[in-house]
Amino acid sequence: EPEVTQTPSHQVTQMGQEVILRCVPISNHLYFYWYRQILGQKVEFLVSFYNNEISEKSEIFDDQFSVERPDGSNFTLKIRSTKLEDSAMYFCASSASGTGLLYEQYFGPGTRLTVT
Amino acid sequence: KNQVEQSPQSLIILEGKNCTLQCNYTVSPFSNLRWYKQDTGRGPVSLTIMTFSENTKSNGRYTATLDADTKQSSLHITASQLSDSASYICVVSVRNYGGSQGNLIFGKGTKLSVKP
Numbered sequence: 001e002p003e004v005t006q007t008p009s010h011q012v013t014q015m016g017q018e019v020i021l022r023c024v025p026i027s028n029h030l031y032f033y034w035y036r037q038i039l040g041q042k043v044e045f046l047v048s049f050y051n052n053e054i055s056e057k058s059e060i061f062d063d064q065f066s067v068e069r070p071d072g073s074n075f076t077l078k079i080r081s082t083k084l085e086d087s088a089m090y091f092c093a094s095s096a097s098g099t100g101l102l103y104e105q106y107f108g109p110g111t112r113l114t115v116t
Numbered sequence: 117k118n119q120v121e122q123s124p125q126s127l128i129i130l131e132g133k134n135c136t137l138q139c140n141y142t143v144s145p146f147s148n149l150r151w152y153k154q155d156t157g158r159g160p161v162s163l164t165i166m167t168f169s170e171n172t173k174s175n176g177r178y179t180a181t182l183d184a185d186t187k188q189s190s191l192h193i194t195a196s197q198l199s200d201s202a203s204y205i206c207v208v209s210v211r212n213y214g215g216s217q218g219n220l221i222f223g224k225g226t227k228l229s230v231k232p
Contacts, residue, residue: 004159043160043205043222056219091159105220107159 002026004108012114021077023092032075033093082115118143120223128229137226139189139206147211154203196230
């Protein structure tokens with residue numbers, strides 16, 4: 001069964017460093033998402049992406065964040081200058097459709113980012 | 117403010133027993149409500165999706181109910197198994213102006229532990 005994959009599974013970085021989190025969505029999906037989950041907190045929407053541009057973003061997704069689909073398979077989240085509060089689990093998701101009432105989002109296993 | 121509240125925060129039950137998890141939401145305009153299962157350190161996996169016109173939906177031993185008038189939902193697990201130990205997350209989608217599904221708003225989840 002096709003699935004969303006994410007690398008690395010765990011990333012440790014120092015405050016102020018840039019990190020790139022990578023995702024490979026399900027191959028025939030067209031809509032891509034990033035979410036984050038701070039330890040013990042709920043999952044929060046960051047950004048959605050379709051047709052090579054951002055569809056929607058939350059207030060969390062500030063200028064420190066960017067997303068890119070550099071080729072036909074990868075979808076990346078870049079944090080330019082990490083802060084301690086960026087430590088969280090980051091989930092990538094993809095869906096075949098972004099419209100209609102019932103499109104299903106499939107989540108990857110997540111990347112745990114630890115900023116020290 | 118759009119919010120999803122779940123109760124209880126955590127629950128311990130014996131294998132073979134049934135349990136019911138609750139979700140209240142204040143999301144408007146409402147598109148649909150989903151229940152996800154999230155194993156520790158993994159991404160959420162969808163169990164059910166319901167629109168406002170659906171009162172109940174089943175997926176194996178999982179049965180979700182929705183009362184769109186009172187903005188309440190429940191997830192009933194029948195004959196629990198050890199593998200049911202996970203967090204169960206209620207997620208509500210906002211309806212976009214054009215009628216399509218907007219982004220997902222997550223509850224904090226109920227952590228279920230099934231003991232032998």
